[in-house]
Amino acid sequence: MIEPIGLGFAGDGRLVHLTALSARDLLFRLRQANGLTRHELSLFELRDATEPELRPGSELPDDLQNPAIATRIRLVRRLRWNRTLAPLKRPDHSPNEPHGLRFPALPFISLRELRRVEGVVAARVLDGMWKLSSDEGRISRGSVPGRGRHNRNRCDYVPLFGAIFVVERLRFASVCDAGISDVLVERADRSFRLLRFEGVAAARDGRGLVLRLRDRMRLDRAWTAPMADRSEEAVLRWYKVRAVVPQEGFTFVEGPSLLG
DSSP states (O other): OOOOEEESSHHHBEEEETTTTTHHHHHHHHHHHHOOOOHHHHHOOOOOOSSSOOTTTTTOOOGGGGGHHHSSOOOOHHHTTTGGSOEEEEOOOOOOOSSSSEEOOOOOOOHHHHHHHHHHHHHHHTTTTTOSTTTTTEEEEESSSEEEEEEOOOOEEEEEEEEEEEEEEOHHHHHHHHHEEEEEEEEEEEEEEEEEEEEEOTTSSSSSSOOOESSSSTTOOOOEEETOOOTHHHHHEEEEEEEEEEEETEEEEEEEEEEO
């Protein structure tokens, strides 16, 4: 049983909205797309000196269901508990149990632990260190994945942040004419970033013009960049976002209708 991973585009920095079930699928995707090391996986763990960890291998299956004990077992150990991903059949020789398929109880994962995972994932993904899927960050042309065979219209799209952004190339003059708008940009280092363009202003030192930009996923982060910037952070191409659809295994919780 797999539950879609919730995505948030409200601009508050909360990229993923997790449950105890979707967190398991997210961990699998992160390891598959990024090849996470043991050190990187340890970033998810909450350290509590009053609750020492159990020795590896000393926990019993029933311990995973007991909140008092489960909080002492490493979170990654509980997230990787594979028995929750497939239904089990009740034994036929048990007269007191109904027949058919059942799902075993999930190992206990606290809301505080889920928020910890959400925070680590958002920080790493939004800073460009991790990807939610292996094909993210590359522009392609063709039919948008997940829209069915009937969609024969070819378009440019960029998988990013668990979503697929259908984009249209813009001239910089068109960006300026549109005023404040949300745009996808390709930087000089060939990475993509979702920004809010807030116009052009004169530089404080009076030497030239600067672009007023804001991180669309974390709206509290704003900066200016010289129009003549030639660094790896410089904007190489501008794209208008025409549509946004979730990648397979993801669903929208907040946004993306907020994209202006």
